[in-house]
Amino acid sequence: MxxxxxxxxxxxxxxxxxxxxxxxxxxxxxxxxxxxxxxxxxxxxxxxxxxxxxxxxxxxxxxxxxxxxxxxxxxxxxxxxxxxxxxxxxxxxxxxxxxxxxxxxxxxxxxxxxxxxxxxxxxxFAPGLGPEPLEDDFTPAVLRDRLARRQRALKALLLDQAFLAGVGNIYADEALFRAGLHPRRAASTLTDDETHRLYDSIRAALRAGIDYEGASVNWYRKPDGTAGKSQEHFFVYGRDGQPCARCGQPIIKIRVAQRGTHYCPNCQPER
Ligand SMILES: [Zn+2]
CATH class of the missing domain: 3.20.190.10 (MutM-like, N-terminal)
Structure with missing residues (x-):
């Protein structure tokens, strides 16, 4: 999507x-x-x-x-x-x-x-959307407050449009890799340092996606009919079995929140 x-x-x-x-x-x-x-x-x-x-x-x-x-x-x-x-x-x-x-x-x-x-x-037609991740009013403090009250897995929360708007399966996986956080990590267990890393990583993953004009992994095309190039710069999404760009270990695919989830078991350890 x-x-x-x-x-x-x-x-x-x-x-x-x-x-x-x-x-x-x-x-x-x-x-x-x-x-x-x-x-x-x-x-x-x-x-x-x-x-x-x-x-x-x-x-x-x-x-x-x-x-x-x-x-x-x-x-x-x-x-x-x-x-x-x-x-x-x-x-x-x-x-x-x-x-x-x-x-x-x-x-x-x-x-x-x-x-x-x-x-x-x-x-x-779309009530209750969460904050817009690239806007100025989405700050590390806002993310910390929203994480603190929740026990759900980070991946599930990032997909929830009432928690944060606009993130889906691709950029959730990419953001969690950039942050070095396991997709099943319970939201409320993040330290302040980890919360800051996640905040920066969400924004960096989304900004990279915009810079490369989106990911044409299936149907998506730009309005001029050409493909985006974001998929050429993924760290983990769709790369299961391929070596991690940071450590060389194979990327693994699991299911979290009923969605295929890609991560590096070495860079994103389960605590
Ligand atoms: Zn790795």
Whole structure:
């Protein structure tokens, strides 16, 4: 699933073709993506609205309209791109927006888990999101307070969008490796020093992901259709059986919180 770096890259790539454009129409063959609206309701509310800004919160792409937000969650296989032709030859396009300059915003989604929202505010469809890890108000003290009350495994907590927004399976594994912390470590047992390391590591892993424009390990592509390069710089994710970049021991894959979890048993010892 696209995580914070992938969604941030999509947001940056959509600003040039979309900001300032007015949406003039909507087509879909997958009405479920627009619920609770019907396609007709959705089109009636959306048509004629101008996109004034595009931002990201957690894994949501947020288009600020004259009145409210058009938001998209890519889920597993979603892709967004703008082109000049209504039929892009992409059989997985299930929602398509017409723009006032004759171009189209395509939402391609092979698995059809993606969702499109139209609402006054983010809280109307995504309440209770945790702090945004790259914002200034997310500090080591904030992380310490949030860890202190919890007994859950670090990996499980990092995946919880109410604990911290935007981190998923890839960048949780990468952050824990950078911090030298075992994925099953109980959150409340971290020392101050370890908490600082985890804080720095979360931000470093996410920033690296953004710098390399996301990880194209499966469906994710940038809006220009090209692949991100984050996967070429992973320490542990998808590298089970390969030598650790720091110590040379093989990376191991286990399951934590029902998710495949990659770590180095030497650099991330279980206490
Ligand atoms: Zn190692």
């Amino acid at each position: 696209p995580e914070l770096p992938e969604v941030e890259t999509v947001v940056r790539g959509l600003r040039a073709p979309l900001v300032g454009r007015t949406i003039t129409g909507l087509w879909t063959d997958w009405p479920k993506a627009l619920r609770p609206h019907t396609p007709d309701d959705f089109a009636a509310l959306l048509t004629g609205q101008t996109v004034h800004a595009i931002t990201r919160r957690a894994k949501y792409i947020l288009c600020q309209l004259d009145d409210g937000l058009l938001a998209i969650h890519l889920k597993m296989t979603g892709r967004l791109y703008v082109s000049g032709a209504p039929e892009s030859g992409d059989r997985w396009v299930h929602v398509r927006f017409t723009l006032d300059n004759g171009q189209y915003l395509h939402f391609s989604d092979a698995r059809r888990f993606g969702r499109v929202y139209l609402a006054p505010t983010l809280d109307d």
